[in-house]
Structure formats: structure tokens, C-alpha cells
Amino acid sequence: MAAASVASATGAFVDTHCHLDEILTNLKVFPPYERAATDRETIFGAGCEAVVAQFCDPAAFSPSFAVYPDLLGLPGVYAAFGIHPHHARYWSDDIAARVLEALTHERAVAYGEIGLDFKVNRSPPDAQRECFRAQLRLALSLDPPKPVVLHCAHAEAEMLAILLGRCLPSVGGASPPTFIATPAMPITPPRSSRPSRPCSSASLGSSPTRPRAEFAPRSPAARSRSPACSLRRTVPT
Numbered sequence: 001m002a003a004a005s006v007a008s009a010t011g012a013f014v015d016t017h018c019h020l021d022e023i024l025t026n027l028k029v030f031p032p033y034e035r036a037a038t039d040r041e042t043i044f045g046a047g048c049e050a051v052v053a054q055f056c057d058p059a060a061f062s063p064s065f066a067v068y069p070d071l072l073g074l075p076g077v078y079a080a081f082g083i084h085p086h087h088a089r090y091w092s093d094d095i096a097a098r099v100l101e102a103l104t105h106e107r108a109v110a111y112g113e114i115g116l117d118f119k120v121n122r123s124p125p126d127a128q129r130e131c132f133r134a135q136l137r138l139a140l141s142l143d144p145p146k147p148v149v150l151h152c153a154h155a156e157a158e159m160l161a162i163l164l165g166r167c168l169p170s171v172g173g174a175s176p177p178t179f180i181a182t183p184a185m186p187i188t189p190p191r192s193s194r195p196s197r198p199c200s201s202a203s204l205g206s207s208p209t210r211p212r213a214e215f216a217p218r219s220p221a222a223r224s225r226s227p228a229c230s231l232r233r234t235v236p237t
């Protein structure tokens with residue numbers, strides 16, 4: 001996590017999109033994560049008050065491999081749960097049930113990250129579409145509602161269409177939800193020359209108000225805080 005240099009300039013911060021399980025694996029920090037509790041500056045970065053860890057690999061929900069209960073026992077660690085589009089081919093009723101169970105954890109604050117990634121297509125596009133739509137339906141069924149963290153790569157127009165009306169009004173009740181694209185997810189018309197971004201995210205919340213979208217460029221500071229979305233682990237169960 002490239003957070004220390006940011007924190008030294010700006011003070012305390014909260015990292016709202018952190019692949020903590022992958023970061024710890026790369027640092028060779030394993031359960032029960034004593035080092036994560038005692039060496040927070042190295043693991044989380046100086047000034048990091050809290051993180052929202054994205055548990056979006058099906059392995060995160062495997063009974064024999066799940067690490068989130070241990071990580072969510074650490075101070076300042078919160079979670080989003082979902083299935084990343086890279087892993088959409090593993091979507092099943094069983095995985096859905098495990099995600100929903102994880103979302104009942106008291107530290108679960110968001111559904112995600114989910115979305116579409118037609119840049120690398122680690123899962124077939126149709127599997128991504130099915131997984132994304134199914135998870136939007138699940139997310140909108142949560143009570144109380146939670147924000148949704150979105151991943152979008154080379155799929156902006158299709159994702160926007162889904163969010164604006166092809167999916168959400170049919171599952172969200174009488175009032176379409178509000179969604180807000182954060183500075184981490186500039187939504188632009190698709191262009192063949194558009195440079196790719198390693199990881200785009202946004203939040204989506206349920207609201208009785210009309211749909212509203214906010215568009216903003218991703219700042220250099222935001223880029224440096226967000227780890228690249230480089231999910232490499234494969235799925236044991």
C-alpha cells in the first residue's frame with residue numbers, strides 16, 4: 001500500500017478500497033496476523049485510521065481458507081464483500097449464500113467490489129454480466145442497505161446502462177436508487193484510445209430520490225492511495 005507518503009503530507013486518512021488479504025499475502029503476513037496488529041504503519045501506512053478491505057475473491061468465503069473473521073478483529077479494519085468480475089465464472093448459489101452470510105458481520109460496511117472488466121476478461125463477458133446483475137439484485141435486497149463498490153474496466157457504457165435502468169428499476173422497488181460515482185471512477189464515453197486504469201471503483205446507495213450521477217477526475221493522491229486491482233488468487237472452493 002503506497003500510503004505513507006500520502007499520509008505524511010495530508011495527515012490521518014481512511015483507505016476505502018484496500019485489497020488487504022492480497023497485501024498481507026504479498027508481505028508474508030499470515031493468520032493470526034499478529035504483525036498486522038503490532039506493525040500497523042508498515043501494513044496500513046502512516047496515518048491510516050481505518051481501511052475498508054475488499055473481500056471479493058471466492059476463496060475469501062471458503063470455510064477452509066476464509067481469513068476475513070481474523071482480519072475484521074483488527075482495529076480499524078472494515079469490509080466489503082462480493083465477487084469481483086475477474087472471478088465471475090465461479091458465481092453460484094452457494095457463493096451467493098456465503099457472501100450474504102459475510103455481509104451480516106458487524107464490520108461489513110459495503111457490497112463489493114463487483115462490476116464488469118472487459119479489458120482482460122478473466123471471466124467470460126456473459127458470466128460477468130450474470131454475476132454483476134445477480135449481485136446488484138442481492139445488494140438492493142439488503143436491509144439495512146449498504147453502498148456498492150463498483151469495478152469497471154472498458155465497460156463504462158454497459159455498466160452505466162445497467163445502473164440507469166436496465167437492471168435496477170426492475171429489482172429496486174418503486175423508487176430507483178441513487179448512485180454516486182466517486183473520484184476513483186470517472187465515467188466517460190467509451191473511446192478506443194482511452195487509457196486503462198488498474199482499478200476503478202464507485203459507491204452505490206439506495207435512496208428514494210431520483211438517480212443522480214457525479215463525475216470527477218481521479219486525483220493523483222487517490223491513485224497513490226488505492227492499490228492496483230491485481231487479483232491473482234484462484235478459487236479453491
Ligand SMILES: [Zn+2]
Pocket residue numbers: 017019054113151199228229
Ligand atoms: Zn479493487
